[in-house]
Amino acid sequence: MFRYNTGCTHAGPTINMHALEVNNLKKTYANGVEALKGISLNIEEGDFFAFLGPNGAGKSTLIGIISSLVNSSSGEVKIFGTSVQKQRSVAMSYIGLVPQELNFNQFEKPLEIIVNQAGYYGIDRNTALQRAEKYLKQLQLWDKRDVVSRALSGGMKRRLMIARAMVNEPRLLILDEPTAGVDIEIRRTMWKFIREINESGTTVLLTTHYLEEAEELCRNIAIIDHGVIIKNTDMKTLLGSLDIETFVLDITEPLSVTPQIEGMEFHLRDQYTLEASLPKQKSLNTLFSSLDEAGIRVRSMRNKSNRLEELFLRMVDKGATQ
């Protein structure tokens, strides 16, 4: 006999169980588009997992299948050991979903939206009201609880969807680009909240286009491209595999010719901006002493992109050219 998770207790199987198991999952849409070509993936309980890929790679299809909004063509998804395809109701009681698109009734008020969502998970009204207050306060929306939600700002609407996803206190929280279009200050507030949720034991699956976000928050990562997982590893190993790093140097004197230094690559963006790519085994001291010898003085320096972004672009570009 399976029991639903209403967040009061984490009922159901828990020992040696993956939070998410995806086995040879395929999805071909009615128009013939093959969105997933047999992917497999495991996420451990308590993990903070990043799922990245370019637009149209299959991320949202996978999330749709996990949350039962998309029917798979073949393969299986298990949430805490319960098959989404075979025991949908039980599997759904374990998850909370923050979708990419706004999907709440914009004529309803935030408090109503959250309390109703709790009701769909069998949570009684008093508990639902307490939880709604807790999450709306944590996400700084409590003073907007009785405002018609279409009047909320973009960032508030995104936070409302997070509060709604948390009301059943899910064991697996799925965030599909939760910070899209949100300013940096609110984004960092949301990061803090999600990190605390994860620290309290909730497994988090995150897709995002902000690679800085994935690098900052996630411990493990999978990259999907053209419906195939091209990388599935932990963040440290992945970042450690970056063999070349590119820096942008602001220089004091104008340059007209690109410098040639052995073991490094340079690209002159404009006469005051130089890009330097150097292998991981070369230290920055070598770069600076070589530039010094060439008579080039550096005023300031920054990474061209964050490390994960650099790796991601290389992998995806490689996939596109194959």
Add this chain to the structure above:
Amino acid sequence: MNAQVNWIGYKTIVRKEVMRILRIWAQTVVPPAITMTLYFIIFGNLIGRRIGDMGGFDYMQFIVPGLIMMSVITSSYGNMVSSFFGAKFGRHIEELLISPLPNWVILAGYVTGALARGMMVGSVVMVISLFFARVEVQHPFIMVSVLLLTSIVFAMAGMVNAIFANKFDDIAIVPTFILTPLTYLGGVFYSISLLPEFWQKVSAFNPILYMVNGFRYGILGVSDVPIGWAYAIIIFFGVVLASLCLYLLHRGIGMRA
């Protein structure tokens, strides 16, 4: 525990639906009240006086059951189709689709919401009718049961329409081109005994005829069709539509990719 989850989920959907009906009362309850008042004044009072008796009752009394039934049918259907399609269009149906609630609870919740609107509107029209005609209910159980069952049948028909609809035009086609003509030809304003034999036979294929007459039998004690047939037809359509709704929800037609 699952039964408790389903019960709370069901109550939540019903509550949400009823709140919606009350929030937009000017669109949900007032228009049928005005329309039916006009019907009573124009058809019942002005024209009805020249018609005289029908089925042994004065014309105003005769049309009371039909007008109540007509408003219940259109309100139940309209509530379901607009609410469910609105949820689909605004994507907040996903709140329910990703929840643990089984499809039959979702169906039951929405049907109860449509039933609530049907009964609200039916009660208002009944009260209005009391200003125009003397109404003595002959068979209260039959009156109530036929009304409830008919409301449920049309709520489920509304869900089928909403599931297949892709745009707002699609939810107007069925009420305009199918529901309204069948209701007008379903004996709301006349007894089919007035029709030539051929058209009486054609009318026998109109399911709304059985619903209107079943309800008229409950109120006035007269009917153009046997009351047993009325129940059989209503229950038959109820079972078929319930099965169809559950099948469509299970397959996720129009909702799950």
